[in-house]
Structure formats: structure tokens, C-alpha cells
Amino acid sequence: MELGVYNELRLDRFTSPGAYLEDEEGNDVLLPTKYVDPSFQIDDMVKVFLYKDSEGRIIATTLTPKVLVNQFAFLKIVEVNQYGAFAEWGVEKHLLIPYREQPKPLEEGKHYFIYMYIDEATERLVGTSRIGMYIEPVKDDELRENDMVDLLVWEFTDLGLKVLVNNKFQGLIFKNELHRRVRMGENLKGYVKKVRPDGKLDIVLEKPGYEKIDTHSRKLLAMLHDNEGFLDLTDKSSPEEIQYRTGWSKKVFKQVVGNLYKQRLISIHENGITLIEN
Numbered sequence: 001m002e003l004g005v006y007n008e009l010r011l012d013r014f015t016s017p018g019a020y021l022e023d024e025e026g027n028d029v030l031l032p033t034k035y036v037d038p039s040f041q042i043d044d045m046v047k048v049f050l051y052k053d054s055e056g057r058i059i060a061t062t063l064t065p066k067v068l069v070n071q072f073a074f075l076k077i078v079e080v081n082q083y084g085a086f087a088e089w090g091v092e093k094h095l096l097i098p099y100r101e102q103p104k105p106l107e108e109g110k111h112y113f114i115y116m117y118i119d120e121a122t123e124r125l126v127g128t129s130r131i132g133m134y135i136e137p138v139k140d141d142e143l144r145e146n147d148m149v150d151l152l153v154w155e156f157t158d159l160g161l162k163v164l165v166n167n168k169f170q171g172l173i174f175k176n177e178l179h180r181r182v183r184m185g186e187n188l189k190g191y192v193k194k195v196r197p198d199g200k201l202d203i204v205l206e207k208p209g210y211e212k213i214d215t216h217s218r219k220l221l222a223m224l225h226d227n228e229g230f231l232d233l234t235d236k237s238s239p240e241e242i243q244y245r246t247g248w249s250k251k252v253f254k255q256v257v258g259n260l261y262k263q264r265l266i267s268i269h270e271n272g273i274t275l276i277e278n
Contacts, residue, residue, distance in 0.1 A: 001023050001027055001029060001050055001058065002050065002069075003050050003051060003052065003058070003069065003118055003123075003124075003125060004049075004050070004051065004068055004069025004070075004116065004118060004125050005049070005050070005068050005069055006047055006048065006049055006068075007023070007047070007048055007049075007050055007060075008045050008046070008047055009021035009022060009023055009029070009045070009046055009048060009060070010022050010023075010043060010044070010045055010046075011040055011041065011042055011043060011044045011045075011046055012028060012042070013042070014036075014042075016033075017030060017032065017033065018030050018031050018032040018033040018034075018035070018036055019031045019033075019036045019040060019046075021046055021048065021060055029048075029050065029058050029059070029060045030057075030059060030060065031046065031048060031060040031061070031062070032059070032060075032061075035048075035060070035061055035062045035063070037062075046060075046062075047062075048060035048061060048062055049061050049062075049063065049064075049065055049091065051065075051091060051093065051125050052093075052123070052124045052125065053093055054093060056122075056123075056124070059093075061091055061092065063090055063091050063092070064090055065089055065090040065091050066089045066090040067089055067090075067095075067114070067116050068116070069116055069117060069118060069125060070115075070116070070117060070134075071115070071116060071167050072113055072114065072115050072131060072134075072152060072164055072167055073089065073113070073114055073116070073152075073185075074111055074112070074113055074114075074152070074153075074184060074185025075087035075088065075089055075095070075111065075112065075113075075114045075127070076088050076109070076110070076111050077097075077106050077107060077108050077109065077110055077111075077112065078094060078108065078109075079094065079108060080105075080106065080107070080108045083096060083098065083099075084096050084097050084098040084099050084101070084102070085097045085102065085105075085106035085108075087112075087114055087127060089114075089116075095114070095116065095125065095126070095127045096124075096126050096127065097114060097126065097127040097128060097129060098126060101126070101127065101128035101129060101130060102128075102129050102130075103129060103130055104129075106129060111184065111185060112129050113129065113131050113154060113164075113185075114127040114128065114129060114131070115127065115128050115129075115130070115131045115134045117134075135164070135168070135169065135170045136168055136169060136199070137169070137198060137199020137200065138169050138195055138199045138200070138201060139199065143165075143166075143169070143192050143195060143201065144192065144195070145192050145193065145194060145195065146191055146192060146207075147191065147192045148189060148190070148191055149165050149166050149171075149189070149190055149191065149192060149201075149203070150165070150166050150167065150187065150188075150189065150190075151163040151164065151165060151171065151187070151188040151189065151190045151203065152164040152167065152185065152186075152187055152188075153182050153183060153184055153185060153186045153187075153188065154184075155184075156184075157172075159172060159174060159175065160172055160173050160174040160175040160176075160177070160178060161173040161175075161178055161182065163188070163190070163203055165190075165192075165201055165203065169199070169200070169201055170200050170201065171190075171192075171200065171201035171202070171203040172200070172201070172202060172203065173190070173202075173203050173204065173205065174202070177193075177204050177205075178205070180205065180218075180219075180222045188205060189205075189225060190203045190204060190205050191203065191204050191205075191206070191207055205222070205225075206218065206221060206222075214259070216248065216252065216255075216256045217256055217259055217260055219246070220246070220256050220257070220260065221260070221265065221275070223246070224266070224273070224274075224275040225275065229274055229275040229277070230272055230273070230274050230275070231272050231273050232271055232272040233245065233246070233253070233272060233273065234268070234269075234270070234271070234272060234273070235250075235253075235254050235257070237250075257273060264276060
């Protein structure tokens with residue numbers, strides 16, 4: 001059984017506190033009644049997340065955590081006491097960030113980037129805001145130019161926007177290449193523009209080559225990215241709906257769609273337009 005990640009475990013028996021799940025070695029863990037689905041049956045394989053409760057017991061949950069072990073997340077501090085700060089992270093027990101793991105005191109009600117790991121002394125999941133020490137440089141051919149990557153908006157700087165890349169590396173989107181509004185902690189898709197000698201990355205939000213596209217086309221492409229590659233607008237949509245959703249007249253919308261279609265960046269359907277991922 002592994003703490004801080006999802007485990008596929010066999011349902012062994014039902015009891016009044018809940019269902020007990022077993023791994024291949026016969027170790028068992030309680031899934032409390034409130035997480036037991038009525039459809040569960042003996043010998044079902046159940047996907048659960050494992051963590052320790054306040055008494056140090058391993059507990060299973062079907063709730064979805066906002067962060068897994070050895071990963072980063074943008075979390076809200078919901079309590080500060082003599083032990084440290086506690087972050088809400090999607091499971092019942094809040095995540096402790098001890099004072100020793102806070103370069104600057106964390107404040108209740110604010111959001112911070114937190115890295116979660118297993119504390120060797122207590123064997124419990126804890127967090128740290130010392131995230132710089134857990135960011136790795138890109139090595140060998142782990143990433144190459146033009147690769148699509150997952151981004152987590154980290155910090156605004158004088159140069160531009162710092163992002164966590166694939167929950168592992170550090171990247172930067174330069175100010176003059178940031179063509180849309182973003183929020184701290186927002187998840188985005190992006191592309192590797194350059195792998196620097198120090199293992200850090202230059203990132204862009206649009207596909208390489210998009211810099212040649214006009215402002216309106218950039219906006220429509222960003223809207224497609226934000227809507228999982230599809231937008232239910234066509235040349236048959238009402239001028240009012242097009243104006244409301246894009247800020248353009250119907251004539252401008254048709255020109256933008258035609259421009260992107262000619263460049264083979266989108267496909268046009270009866271019910272909308274789709275982003276072409278090359």
C-alpha cells in the first residue's frame with residue numbers, strides 16, 4: 001500500500017465502520033462507510049487514495065485529492081496553530097505544513113504553492129512551501145522544443161510568468177509572449193520553445209508558429225484551448241451570440257474562422273469549430 005497515491009485494492013469484507021480493502025500481500029485498510037458505494041461487492045477492485053489520519057492510522061478514501069505525493073499544488077490555508085499551517089487539499093484531514101517548512105509564515109485564508117511529501121520521521125504526508133528545492137532541471141531528452149506540456153501558473157515576475165512544467169520543471173513565459181489573462185494556480189497547456197543549458201524552459205502558450213497569427217485569431221485559438229478544442233459557434237449563430245461570446249461582429253468572426261481554416265489550424269463542422277492538434 002502506498003501513501004499519497006491511488007491504490008487498486010480488493011474489497012475483502014464489510015463491517016459496521018465500513019469496508020476493509022486488501023492488497024496482494026494481505027494488508028488491509030478501512031474505507032469508512034461514508035465512502036462505500038452501495039453497489040460495492042466482495043472481491044470488487046476499488047480505486048482509493050491512502051493517507052494517515054490524526055492518530056497515524058492509514059485510511060482509504062474515494063475523495064479526489066488536489067495533490068499527490070511528490071507533486072505541487074496551489075492550496076488554501078484554512079488554519080494556523082502551534083503546529084504549523086493546515087491546507088485544504090480535497091480529503092477530510094487537512095495537510096500540515098510545519099513551521100520548519102515555511103520560509104515565510106503562511107497566512108490563513110491565502111493560497112500558496114505547496115509540495116507534498118512523506119515525512120521520514122512520522123511517515124505521514126506533509127507539505128512544504130520550500131518548493132524551489134524540489135524543482136528539477138530538464139535532463140537529456142526529457143523534453144524537446146515544440147513538445148506539448150502541462151503548466152501550473154506559479155508566479156508573476158518582471159520577466160514574465162513562471163510556470164511549473166509537467167509538475168516537475170521550471171518554465172518561463174516572457175511578457176511579450178503572454179497573450180491572454182491567467183490566474184495563479186491555473187492549469188494550462190503550453191509548448192516548449194527552448195530548453196536552456198541550465199535545464200530551465202522557455203514556454204509559449206500557442207503552438208510554435210502562432211506568432212504569425214493576428215490578434216483576433218490568437219483570441220479564438222485561446223478560446224478553443226480553454227474549451228477542450230471545441231467551440232459551438234458557426235456562421236449560422238446569431239450576431240448577438242457571437243458578439244456576446246467573442247466581442248466581435250459576425251463579419252469579423254467569419255473572417256477569423258476563414259483565416260484559421262485556410263491555415264489548417266481548425267476544422268469546421270455543422271455544430272461548431274474544432275482545433276486541429278498536429
